[in-house]
Amino acid sequence: LVCRRKYLRVEKLPGSAVLTGLRCGRIDKGYPTVCGHTAPVLDIEWCPHNDHIIASGSEDCTVMIWQIPENGLTLPITEPVVVLEGHAKRVGIVSWHPTARNVLLSAGGDNILIIWNVGTGEAMITLDEMHPDMIYSISWNRNGSLICTTCKDKKLRVIDPRKEEIVAEKDKAHEGARPMRAVFMTNGNIFTTGFSRMSERQLALWNPESMDEPIALHEMDTSNGVLLPFYDGDTNVVYLCGKGDSSIRYFEITDEPPYVHYLSTFGSKEPQRGMGYMPKRGLDVTRCEIARFFKLHERKCEPIIMTVPRKSDLYQDDLYPNTPGPEAAMEAEDWFEGQNRDPILISLKDGYVPVKNRELKVQRNRLDKLALNKKNESSSTPTKAPTVNANSESKLDELLQEVKTLKATIASQDERIANLENQMAKIAI
Structure with a gap:
């Protein structure tokens, strides 16, 4: 999706x-x-x-x-x-x-x-x-000069594709055997999700220039679903959705300890089979909408809209850099x-x-x-021209139909008013 x-x-x-x-x-x-x-x-x-x-x-x-x-x-x-x-x-x-x-x-x-x-x-x-086994995920950095990958061999790699060389890597970024995911942050750091040796779901933040230890590492729960990160680079918020989960958790990434700040959880009753994330320019800024997901159920697709309540109707610059x-x-x-x-x-x-x-x-x-x-x-x-003509003809037909309907309504109302006036005249006599 x-x-x-x-x-x-x-x-x-x-x-x-x-x-x-x-x-x-x-x-x-x-x-x-x-x-x-x-x-x-x-x-x-x-x-x-x-x-x-x-x-x-x-x-x-x-x-x-x-x-x-x-x-x-x-x-x-x-x-x-x-x-x-x-x-x-x-x-x-x-x-x-x-x-x-x-x-x-x-x-x-x-x-x-x-x-x-x-x-x-x-x-x-x-x-x-560069990869001896299955590649789990790939992410470009902000200007597209580097990519980061996760692999079945449990390594997190940072690659310069044009030089065809690995510039940084971390062995066992997450020690669990289940798949990892990684995404580049706007500032160049890398956010990963994976599993511990005890099959606990984890999230971590890494600096590609020093990958000996993570900047932050958090354990979450013991669910089996792989956590899929959706990153908003404008506000530095990461949304985590797990296949089979019925919730979306979101975190803010900052440059100050503890670096990964838990914000909230959106919960629902039905588990998700898949999730789609709307780009920022597709959001409704007049409703202070900060994120929109499309949750895939077994028989339907449900939009999930996240908004920040504001009393003012003015444009919220802090929400939309x-x-x-x-x-x-x-x-x-x-x-x-x-x-x-x-x-x-x-x-x-x-x-x-x-x-x-x-x-x-x-x-x-x-x-x-x-x-x-x-x-x-x-x-x-x-082609563009026939589309415009078709739209114009469609709108013209709609207008003509509206005029026809309004005329019929007015004629009906006139007849009704005349009948009511006759009845009132009889009552007065």
């Missing part, structure tokens, strides 16, 4: 359903899907620089890039924009670069990391000797040449107004079955 500012994507057999974020109610069984892999999809992630582009990794050993139409799906999509082939085993992780356009990282069951230039469809960097926007700070070629740039920040003060999404640029010789792609685009992705 993953979500973007406009869309929510839920795994659905066959394929994946892409829903508009505010859509409520029962979804029809015939709802159009994105379906192109020949085996189950293991990971999906929306592009941070285009709300209509999504990457998916599958057991069929491929990574596929999809483009969702402006107004959502009206027909099933079966042809991806790009197919990336390079892994010998299933692809379990896909992750977009945070600041460079069209740079995508993938990790497979072959224990290999590949960094792609999606625009050309080329595998630019292959890291095949400038946040990374959709504009890429550089192109893929710039990053592969060694450049680093921080994200381009935007203000949410006037509500988020999206810039025009740039089209995904790919070399045409990388697209298989180009004729089918063109046919698919023409049938499932309406």
Whole structure:
């Protein structure tokens, strides 16, 4: 389950359903899907620089890039924009670069990391000797110069992908045998979740420059569910969701002891099968909304909205510092040449107004079955002009229908008033 500012994507057999974020109610069984892999999809992630582009990794050993139409799906999509082939085993992780356009990282069951230039469809960097076992998680740092990984060998690694070297690592970051997760903080520290030798769930904070001991280490409970961290880099709040749990715990990360501060717990009755986290620019700032989750149940998907009560209706600057926007700070070629740039920040003060999404640029010789792609685009992705005309015609029809209804109501009321006046006249006589 993953979500973007406009869309929510839920795994659905066959394929994946892409829903508009505010859509409520029962979804029809015939709802159009994105379906192109020949085996189950293991990971999906929306592009941070285009709300209509999504990457998916599958057991069929491929990574596929999809483009969702402006107004959502009206027909099933079966042809991806790009197919990336390079892994010998299933692809379990896909992750977009945070600041460079069209740079995508993938990790497979072959224990290999590949960094792609999606625009050309080329595998630019292959890291095949760093992980001896299954890779559990990957996270980019804020400007995308480093990545941190967790592995089945219990090591936490910090890697410079362009130099193809490990710059820091910690053996047995968590001593338990169950999976670990790691995420980079805005200040460069790393937050991890894992298990102790006694199977107690733990969270820890690490400084990559000195990983002998953690900055902070906390034990939580003995549940079996892996804790998934969702990090808000603007407010330095980490939300922890465990599969099978019925709660969301959140902590604030600071530069002062004890460094990891427990804030509160959101509890519910039903356990969660999955969780999606809305990006900051998709929140409703007029309601002081600081986080929105989409909780996946067995038969439904439930939005969970977290707000900070404020008496004033004014914009709350302390809740909404400038946040990374959709504009890429550089192109893929710039990053592969060694450049680093921080994200381009935007203000949410006037509500988020999206810039025009740039089209995904790919070399045409990388697209298989180009004729089918063109046919698919023409049938499932309406062009901008017809969409605008269709919307205008729809609105005009609605207005005409409203006018017709109002006229009928007025005529009915006039007749009723006349009847009442006649009755009153008879009573007066």
